Amino acid sequence: MIRTFCTARNACAAARKHRPAVRRKGQTKIHVPGIAAQPPAQSQMTHDWIGPADPSSNLRPIKFRVPSGETAAEERLRQLRDDTQEWNQAFWSNHNQQFNKEKADFIRSWLEKEDCNSVRADGSKRMPPAEDMSEFYRTFLTEHQHSQLQYQREWYKRNLYIIYLSFRVKMSRLVSRGMMRR
Amino acid sequence: MRPAVYVFQQRAGAAVRTVVLQKGGRSACTPVRQTCDVPARCLHTWDTPWDKRWYSSKAPSSITPQHTYRAVSRENVENDYRRILPTSASVPASSTEPLQGDSRQETGHNKPTTIAEDGVPATGVDDVDADPEVLPPNQLWREQRLDLGKLPGYYMKLSKIRLTGLVVISAMGGYYMAPGSHDISTFVLAMTGTGLTSCAANTINQVFEVPFDSQMDRTRNRVLVRGLLSPLHAVGFATVAGSTGTLLLYNWINPLTAALGVGNLALYTLLYTPMKRMSIANTWVGSVVGAIPPLMGWAACTGGLEAGAWVLAGILYSWQFPHFNALSWRLRPDYSRAGYCMMSVTNPDLCRRVALRHCLLITTVCSLAPLTNLTTWAFAFNSLPLNLYFTYLGWKFYEDANNQSARRLFMASLWHLPTLLLCMFICKKSLHDKDKKDNVKAFTDFVVGFHPFPVLPFHRL
Numbered sequence: 286m287i288r289t290f291c292t293a294r295n296a297c298a299a300a301r302k303h304r305p306a307v308r309r310k311g312q313t314k315i316h317v318p319g320i321a322a323q324p325p326a327q328s329q330m331t332h333d334w335i336g337p338a339d340p341s342s343n344l345r346p347i348k349f350r351v352p353s354g355e356t357a358a359e360e361r362l363r364q365l366r367d368d369t370q371e372w373n374q375a376f377w378s379n380h381n382q383q384f385n386k387e388k389a390d391f392i393r394s395w396l397e398k399e400d401c402n403s404v405r406a407d408g409s410k411r412m413p414p415a416e417d418m419s420e421f422y423r424t425f426l427t428e429h430q431h432s433q434l435q436y437q438r439e440w441y442k443r444n445l446y447i448i449y450l451s452f453r454v455k456m457s458r459l460v461s462r463g464m465m466r467r
Numbered sequence: 468m469r470p471a472v473y474v475f476q477q478r479a480g481a482a483v484r485t486v487v488l489q490k491g492g493r494s495a496c497t498p499v500r501q502t503c504d505v506p507a508r509c510l511h512t513w514d515t516p517w518d519k520r521w522y523s524s525k526a527p528s529s530i531t532p533q534h535t536y537r538a539v540s541r542e543n544v545e546n547d548y549r550r551i552l553p554t555s556a557s558v559p560a561s562s563t564e565p566l567q568g569d570s571r572q573e574t575g576h577n578k579p580t581t582i583a584e585d586g587v588p589a590t591g592v593d594d595v596d597a598d599p600e601v602l603p604p605n606q607l608w609r610e611q612r613l614d615l616g617k618l619p620g621y622y623m624k625l626s627k628i629r630l631t632g633l634v635v636i637s638a639m640g641g642y643y644m645a646p647g648s649h650d651i652s653t654f655v656l657a658m659t660g661t662g663l664t665s666c667a668a669n670t671i672n673q674v675f676e677v678p679f680d681s682q683m684d685r686t687r688n689r690v691l692v693r694g695l696l697s698p699l700h701a702v703g704f705a706t707v708a709g710s711t712g713t714l715l716l717y718n719w720i721n722p723l724t725a726a727l728g729v730g731n732l733a734l735y736t737l738l739y740t741p742m743k744r745m746s747i748a749n750t751w752v753g754s755v756v757g758a759i760p761p762l763m764g765w766a767a768c769t770g771g772l773e774a775g776a777w778v779l780a781g782i783l784y785s786w787q788f789p790h791f792n793a794l795s796w797r798l799r800p801d802y803s804r805a806g807y808c809m810m811s812v813t814n815p816d817l818c819r820r821v822a823l824r825h826c827l828l829i830t831t832v833c834s835l836a837p838l839t840n841l842t843t844w845a846f847a848f849n850s851l852p853l854n855l856y857f858t859y860l861g862w863k864f865y866e867d868a869n870n871q872s873a874r875r876l877f878m879a880s881l882w883h884l885p886t887l888l889l890c891m892f893i894c895k896k897s898l899h900d901k902d903k904k905d906n907v908k909a910f911t912d913f914v915v916g917f918h919p920f921p922v923l924p925f926h927r928l
Contacts, residue, residue, distance in 0.1 A: 319610035333611040335694035343681045345694060347611070373678050381682075384804050415799075415869065422803035422812050433806035437744050444675060444698070451699040 324348045342377035346370065358457060362450040369443045376436055384425065391421040611694055624690045625673060625701055626666030626708070634665045634760045640888045641764025641779055644841060646897050649768065656719045657767035661760060663712025664728040668735040670705035674698050675740055682805040685798065716767075723766045731759040747810045747817075754787035775841035781832050782887070788825035789861050790880040792818045796864075796873035819865040822876070826861035830854040833887070837896075846894035850887055857883050 324334035330350040338345050347370060349363050395413045412418070638661040642654055673680070673691050677698075680686035690696055709732060717725035735756045742749040758780040765776035795802065795811040796818070802809050810818035833850040836842050860879050864872045 319612055320607050322607060324608045331610070331612075334608045335611050336608045337606045338681065338687075343687070344678060345681070345692070347694065348608070377678065377682065380806075381804065419799055419812070419815055422799050423814075426803045426806065426808065426812050429806065430808070433744055437741065437806075440678065441675065441741070444677075448674075448698055448702055451697065455699060 327351060339374065339378070341381055342374050343381070344370075344373055344377055346374070356454075356457065358450065359454050362447070362454050365443070365447055365450065369447065372443075373440075380429070380432075383429070387425055388421060391418075609694070611697075613696070613700075617695075621690050621696055622666075622704060625670045625696070625704060627669040627673075628666075630669065631662055631665040634757075635662045636885075637757075637783055637888075638760040638764035638767075640892070641761030641776065642768045643764075643892055644761075644775060644779060644895060645765040645768035646773070646775070646840075647769035653720065653767060656715055657724065657764060660712045660716035660720065660724070660728060661763055663708045663715070664732050665760075667705040667709030667712065668732045670701050670708070671736040672740050674701050674705070675736075679744075679805045679807070683798070683801040685801065716763075720767045721770050723770065723772075724763050727759055727763045727766060731756055731763070734759075743807050743809075745808060747808050747813055749808065750788070750791060750810060750821075753791070754784045757787045758784035774839040775836075778832060778836050778839050778841050779891075782829055782836075783884075785825040785828040785832065786880065786884055789822040789857070789864075789876055790884075792822040793864060793873045793877035793880065796868060797870050815868065819868050823858070823861045823865040826854075826858040829887075830858055836891075840896050842891055842894040842896055846891055849890050849894065853883060853886055853890070 324330065324336070327350070330348070333350050334348045336346045336348070347366070349367060351363065352359070355363075392413060395417060396411065401411060635658050638658060639654075642657060643649070673689060676686075677689075677691050680689050681692045686692065691698065691701055713725050713729055713732075716728050734752065739749055739752045739756055742752055761779045761783055762772060762776050765779065766772055792811060795809045799809075799812050803812050810821065830851070833854055834847045837844045837847055857879055860872070860876045864876045
């Protein structure tokens with residue numbers, strides 16, 4: 286029930302998304318702490334901010350906060366995470382673009398082979414049936430498997446290193462906080 | 468007036484979104500025609516009209532969105548909105564052809580396109596209070612501040628609590644079927660240990676699969692993908708849960724169960740997770756992972772692994788194949804794009820063959836289970852109709868693999884296993900031994916002492 290409520294409400298919100306911001310009588314914009322259309326300026330950030338999924342790579346970008354008294358370890362961690370984010374973004378947006386391009390090519394060639402229009406009589410798109418599409422999925426997966434394995438190896442290394450560095454940073458923060466208390 | 472649900476597709480831009488609108492019974496509204504691009508109006512939403520919504524203004528007349536909509540399909544539905552609108556958010560990758568990356572579009576050509584809706588927080592966990600007038604919650608930036616109140620919910624999602632529950636149930640089955648003495652405290656400790664180990668395994672899996680999970684619709688709203696917890700936090704949770712579970716098993720149960728638990732954890736995180744992208748053999752490894760919990764339950768009871776334990780493990784091993792192959796059949800586009808090596812993508816014939824083969828194996832093993840003194844011969848006969856129906860669905864999947872037969876097989880596998888286990892529990896050998904009274908007393912003591920269900924007259928069977 287909550288789901289359908291959210292669904293319906295967001296359907297309306299999405300439909301009305303691009304209206305000019307007209308303030309109706311007696312209605313103010315709701316301000317929710319911790320959620321915004323854009324992250325605040327660096328000086329006002331108290332935590333990292335995570336954004337919506339990028340349409341091409343499906344990954345969520347994180348805006349890292351640069352604290353004033355940043356130690357060398359913290360800076361290294363932040364730069365590693367930033368770098369990993371960019372690298373992931375580049376890989377997946379390129380990969381998804383390749384996928385869409387190859388899929389479009391495959392569908393086009395199938396349509397040419399079948400010699401039909403791309404649009405059916407009732408206006409919907411004509412697409413190959415599942416068995417033919419599975420042919421495409423198989424070839425795509427096998428073609429790109431090598432690059433995926435390389436990516437996976439690199440991702441595991443980076444992720445493990447990020448976790449290790451985060452652990453060290455966390456420990457050093459706890460220690461320094463303990464020292465400060467004393 | 469019967470409401471009509473129109474599924475619209477926004478004109479392709481940088482990102483393609485879909486909105487489901489409904490034409491209500493207002494005579495003042497412009498009807499939306501199907502074939503041409505018309506400005507659409509959001510007239511009425513499901514059951515509550517515009518002016519009743521708590522956040523909306525009174526007058527719907529200023530609605531004219533700046534984007535035009537093209538109707539893709541039209542359907543008259545009564546109340547079946549859930550069918551039209553799956554609950555997970557889906558923003559397909561941008562492309563020249565809209566909705567290309569969406570696996571749901573492949574489902575059928577006769578049905579209206581079931582297109583997921585943008586901006587839905589599928590789990591409803593947070594972002595619900597975001598300002599709806601500006602952007603849907605999934606379009607907003609969120610501060611990564613840990614909300615302690617929501618932490619138990621996050622932990623449950625990280626540990627895939629439903630899957631863990633099923634794992635614990637299969638371990639319970641193993642414990643119950645074992646011919647040793649049953650003790651309530653041992654039982655509770657064994658199940659807790661198994662559950663904690665399973666939580667740890669699932670969490671570690673999620674930590675390493677973040678970029679892959681964000682590519683697939685099914686897993687797009689996981690905790691780590693949405694950044695609700697940091698990877699370090701998740702790893703910390705996994706470490707605590709895993710070590711607690713293992714120590715519990717080692718200290719209070721026996722080393723064999725602890726070893727099986729650790730082995731299962733290692734197999735799942737170190738072998739199965741990376742192998743998912745390397746070769747299709749990952750399905751076999753995953754099936755072994757699924758078969759170990761009943762062994763753990765059995766070892767917790769008797770301290771060893773007799774023939775009956777292997778029969779139970781074998782049944783669970785074989786069950787994984789029709790279950791998973793049927794599930795993966797519908798996810799082929801997503802698996803292909805995210806780079807997972809699954810049988811359904813690389814070798815569909817093998818996929819169907821293996822599913823059928825293991826359906827037949829389950830039938831054979833269940834029919835021969837009484838030979839190991841696990842159950843009475845009644846089990847062989849009682850389970851036969853169940854297994855034959857399951858095999859029939861497997862045969863249908865083998866013969867003509869499409870989304871419908873895959874879905875039927877998958878749904879059947881969900882009730883087939885619990886029913887089979889129940890049948891097995893009723894036909895447990897030691898219940899029906901010559902010295903009937905003692906066993907029945909032991910059983911009723913166990914049941915009355917622990918079971919939340921009312922005690923059934925098993926001695927009358």
